[in-house]
Amino acid sequence: MSSNIYVGNLSYDTTDDSLNNAFSEYGTVLSARVITDRMTGRSRGFGFVEMENNNEAQAAIQALNGAQLDGRDLKVNEAKPREDRDSRPPRRW
Numbered sequence: 001m002s003s004n005i006y007v008g009n010l011s012y013d014t015t016d017d018s019l020n021n022a023f024s025e026y027g028t029v030l031s032a033r034v035i036t037d038r039m040t041g042r043s044r045g046f047g048f049v050e051m052e053n054n055n056e057a058q059a060a061i062q063a064l065n066g067a068q069l070d071g072r073d074l075k076v077n078e079a080k081p082r083e084d085r086d087s088r089p090p091r092r093w
Helices: 016-024 054-064
Strands: 003-008 029-036 043-051 075-078
Touching (some): 016 043, 016 054, 054 075
Antiparallel strands (some): 003 043, 003 075
């Protein structure tokens, strides 16, 4: 079963490929994606990596949390499922 990893504090220069390369040392990377702003196309400073199994994902999390990539200290942990937008209280302007 695959495991999804959140990667935060990314440099704006980090690409999908460099993220993939960093995590591939610890196992098979199924996908690596830097999240970008829809309007500008600029990195939002975080991304997600999907690894083939949980053991590989845990090894990558242990090794890369706090490690440097493109001059930034990474924040790496298990990705949490996205919260359903309807379950949040409405904004009060």
